[in-house]
Amino acid sequence: MSEFPTHARVVIIGGGIMGASTAYHLAKLGWKDTIVIERHKLTSGTTFHAAGLVGQLRSNANITQLLGESVKLYKTLEQETGLATGWKMNGGLRLACNEERWTEVRRQATTARSFGLEMHLLTPREALDLWPLMDISDLVGAAFLPTDGQANPSDITASLAKGARMHGARIFEDTDVTGFKVENGRVTEVQTSRGTVQCEIVVNCAGQWARELGAKVGVNVPLVSVEHQYMITEQIAGVTSSLPTARP
Numbered sequence: 001m002s003e004f005p006t007h008a009r010v011v012i013i014g015g016g017i018m019g020a021s022t023a024y025h026l027a028k029l030g031w032k033d034t035i036v037i038e039r040h041k042l043t044s045g046t047t048f049h050a051a052g053l054v055g056q057l058r059s060n061a062n063i064t065q066l067l068g069e070s071v072k073l074y075k076t077l078e079q080e081t082g083l084a085t086g087w088k089m090n091g092g093l094r095l096a097c098n099e100e101r102w103t104e105v106r107r108q109a110t111t112a113r114s115f116g117l118e119m120h121l122l123t124p125r126e127a128l129d130l131w132p133l134m135d136i137s138d139l140v141g142a143a144f145l146p147t148d149g150q151a152n153p154s155d156i157t158a159s160l161a162k163g164a165r166m167h168g169a170r171i172f173e174d175t176d177v178t179g180f181k182v183e184n185g186r187v188t189e190v191q192t193s194r195g196t197v198q199c200e201i202v203v204n205c206a207g208q209w210a211r212e213l214g215a216k217v218g219v220n221v222p223l224v225s226v227e228h229q230y231m232i233t234e235q236i237a238g239v240t241s242s243l244p245t246a247r248p
């Protein structure tokens with residue numbers, strides 16, 4: 001590991017997918033002297049647990065467009081860094097089991113098309129063709145986004161981190177951010193378990209810990225953790241790895 005610096009222009013806190021992506025994009029834009037500080041290992045936070053489902057449609061147009069950019073990146077990142085992302089474009093199905101939800105899905109289709117995201121409205125029978133195990137007795141309609149997919153979050157992070165390093169960013173693992181020095185309302189120093197680093201800009205990418213980190217300098221990060229559940233099953237006949245992701 002390279003020597004821990006005493007100065008960096010940008011300090012990114014957190015080595016999950018957000019921190020790695022921020023470092024990658026800043027480095028590619030030509031920002032010099034950027035470091036990432038991660039208290040454990042890259043992806044050791046929530047990124048490690050993510051299922052890797054990439055669904056682009058959100059109620060907010062900006063987020064949807066941002067997710068579209070992610071899909072473009074996941075398709076090409078391996079060529080750039082040599083590290084695979086596990087990207088698989090198997091599509092996403094959104095199911096509407098009542099009229100209100102169907103109205104919402106049709107509105108979403110209009111929004112999606114307005115910024116170039118391909119989205120097809122399907123009858124229950126057409127949805128069944130894509131997901132043959134489904135019970136469609138209460139299905140009103142469905143939407144299919146062919147460019148949705150799945151990837152491996154830890155692999156994407158490793159690939160982004162490699163890309164960031166290739167463009168000059170440095171990453172320090174096993175380094176805990178413990179505090180900050182604030183002067184005239186700006187963070188000028190980040191204190192860590194390996195020493196202090198003077199900086200111009202701090203990017204808080206600490207995920208579910210971002211709130212407590214922000215609170216150290218009086219910044220309110222409006223973020224709370226939401227519990228996820230997932231089940232791992234035995235092989236189910238008819239469930240293949242190419243099935244689209246189904247979202248009720």
Ligand SMILES: Cc1cc2nc3c(=O)[nH]c(=O)nc-3n(C[C@H](O)[C@H](O)[C@H](O)COP(=O)(O)OP(=O)(O)OC[C@H]3O[C@@H](n4cnc5c(N)ncnc54)[C@H](O)[C@@H]3O)c2cc1C
Binds near residue numbers: 230
């Ligand atoms: C079970 C599960 C399934 C999920 N499935 C999906 C899915 O299918 N699709 C999807 O898009 N999202 C999914 N998510 C959500 C996704 O995992 C998160 O949105 C994403 O990983 C957040 O990334 P992050 O970089 O912001 O946070 P993190 O990956 O948590 O990274 C934050 C990092 O900051 C570090 N850190 C914290 N405090 C400090 C400090 N003081 N000093 C130094 N480092 C610090 C942590 O160690 C951590 O590594 C899922 C989440 C879970 C839990």
